[in-house]
Amino acid sequence: MHMPLQDTLGLNLLAANQHQAEHNRHHFDAWRLLCINLMSSPGAGKTSLLERSLVALADDLAMAVIEGDMTTRLDAERLEAVGVPVVPITTGRACHLDAAMVSGGLKQLQQRLDPSTLDLLWVENVGNLVCPAEFEVGEHRKVALLSVTEGDDKPLKYPVMFREADCVLITKTDLLPYLPVDIEQMENHIHSVNPRCAVIRVSASSGNGLAAWHHWVRTQQAMVCVPDPSPLVVA
């Protein structure tokens, strides 16, 4: 005889990934480093932005990059040329990085350096406006890039990505004179789905807006990586 039974689980569908992501974040916190997950469609300018930001922030922040791509090490090689440790992860068929892949990247990074010497770890996700929004990797902050060439309607067409972002960078603004895009409308659409995120206009080519972006990064790093409290002095 078989008894029909029902168990209530109430688990997140992605509980296995969430568990690994929390494990990664625990390490980041122990190492006192900020982890930023950069996400966008292919070609929005993640790597170009990083090339500029890695140089501009190098004076005050020690950084490394976990670089996700479906195929090739091309982006990783571009970033290595800047002189920052880069761990490339080629995902094969997967259109996003997940927490287990980033955990693997961290193990490779640990073979090269002591992560507690870092202030900031960048995760450059696979170019995709859909899947990366649902797969946490343990990051403290999510940053989405949207280039002006993609059009002002993308926040409405891919709302989950823009809803999840802590900061949205509108990139390639140097191209605005040549495009019919309405950047005010683009910002309006971003804030319609996510009124709390920061929106910063940048151009990696001209450098416009990068100071504001780097100020945002430094502020987040200071917020997340709070120094050890002073030891109590016992009389």
Add this chain to the structure above:
Amino acid sequence: MHEVDMTRCLLLSMHQWKQTHDPAVPAVQRVHLQVGTFTCVEPEQLQTSWRAAVVGSWLAGAELAIETVPLIGRCLECGTTYSPDPDRAYRSPCCDHPMEEIVSGRELRIRSVDYTLTTASAV
């Protein structure tokens, strides 16, 4: 097709649940999921991925019952709940306020499992 990776996460959770019945192996009839419409999950693709993944496994024949949960927002200007419409930029129809609070629609939840155990191992 990220539903394949989501199915892999689901199978890991199911495997952990199975171990709570060790040494018995529960015969699963149905896994109930709640999937919000404001997620990146396409229920049909999740079904396809699930059916392919369970073939020949301890979950062979188990159905996936997916309850779709609609996107509901709450206008923080006047407190009204509403169905955010992409054609209105998800803003509240009452006050044109941005979609600040999401009441439902972000669910990705394994709600429950229907299964049987033989009487001897059900104790």
